[in-house]
Amino acid sequence: MSQSQPSQFRTPLSRARGLGSAQSGLKHWIKQRLTAMVALPLLVWLLYALVAHGVDSYATARAWVSAPQHAIPLLLALVLVFTHAALGLQVVIEDYIHKPLSKIILLVLNVLVAALAAFAGIFAVLRLSFGV
Amino acid sequence: MSQRPLSPHLQVWRWHVTMLSSILHRASGVALYGLALLAVGWLLALSMGPTTFAGVQTVLGSVLGKLILVAAGGAVGYHVTNGIRHLVWDAGHGFTPKVASMASWISLIMGVVGAAWVAGRVF
Numbered sequence: 001m002s003q004s005q006p007s008q009f010r011t012p013l014s015r016a017r018g019l020g021s022a023q024s025g026l027k028h029w030i031k032q033r034l035t036a037m038v039a040l041p042l043l044v045w046l047l048y049a050l051v052a053h054g055v056d057s058y059a060t061a062r063a064w065v066s067a068p069q070h071a072i073p074l075l076l077a078l079v080l081v082f083t084h085a086a087l088g089l090q091v092v093i094e095d096y097i098h099k100p101l102s103k104i105i106l107l108v109l110n111v112l113v114a115a116l117a118a119f120a121g122i123f124a125v126l127r128l129s130f131g132v
Numbered sequence: 133m134s135q136r137p138l139s140p141h142l143q144v145w146r147w148h149v150t151m152l153s154s155i156l157h158r159a160s161g162v163a164l165y166g167l168a169l170l171a172v173g174w175l176l177a178l179s180m181g182p183t184t185f186a187g188v189q190t191v192l193g194s195v196l197g198k199l200i201l202v203a204a205g206g207a208v209g210y211h212v213t214n215g216i217r218h219l220v221w222d223a224g225h226g227f228t229p230k231v232a233s234m235a236s237w238i239s240l241i242m243g244v245v246g247a248a249w250v251a252g253r254v255f
Contacts, residue, residue, distance in 0.1 A: 033219065036215055037219065043212075058178070065175065065178060078172075085164065085165045088161045088162075089165055092161075092162060114165075118172075120172050120175075121172040121175050123179075124172070124176045124179040125179075128178060128179050
């Protein structure tokens with residue numbers, strides 16, 4: 001690209017052209033779709049099992065979560081859903097929040113909240129399963 | 133930069149259902165982040181014992197709690213259906229205006245079905 005071209009007349013696309021991709025976009029894209037495709041059947045199964053079992057009391061809820069056919073898909077679903085959610089919200093933040101400081105704070109919070117929630121959910125399921 | 137021509141924006145286009153289905157996928161996705169946090173709260177409360185769990189069940193059983201669950205049903209119905217549509221798009225199908233509009237309506241209807249199904253169970 002010629003340097004003589006005044007920069008205010010150049011579009012962001014023309015400035016980026018020739019520089020190559022940022023390299024990490026494809027990984028993000030694939031992870032977003034893989035987590036969706038694996039989480040979907042798990043969530044369908046969990047919802048079906050939840051309705052079939054019925055959780056109207058503490059005892060039935062506890063029995064439902066701690067059964068291996070529910071606990072194991074629940075653990076996997078927690079990892080997949082929060083990975084998917086964090087990837088999705090990351091794009092929403094990048095698209096709509098333009099102030100650099102607000103953007104960085106929200107992007108970090110997004111990851112922290114998703115990771116914390118996933119681990120908290122895993123902790124709860126394991127605690128119920130092992131009966132402590 | 134402000135003097136440069138802009139591409140046509142919302143107010144220039146005739147309203148089309150694909151506009152709604154596009155932004156609703158994001159909106160429902162953000163809402164489902166909240167639902168996932170709620171679900172973790174429910175699991176944690178359950179793991180803490182009967183008293184905490186009873187408290188959470190009371191909140192979920194209130195009118196506000198029930199409305200949140202109905203909205204969550206709508207968000208799940210919509211996001212899942214429209215998500216499958218995104219996967220079909222990724223495979224390279226479903227881009228003609230007719231199919232795209234029809235898929236938008238199907239996603240919207242599934243959102244309503246999801247909300248109605250939950251409403252039928254909690255109310």
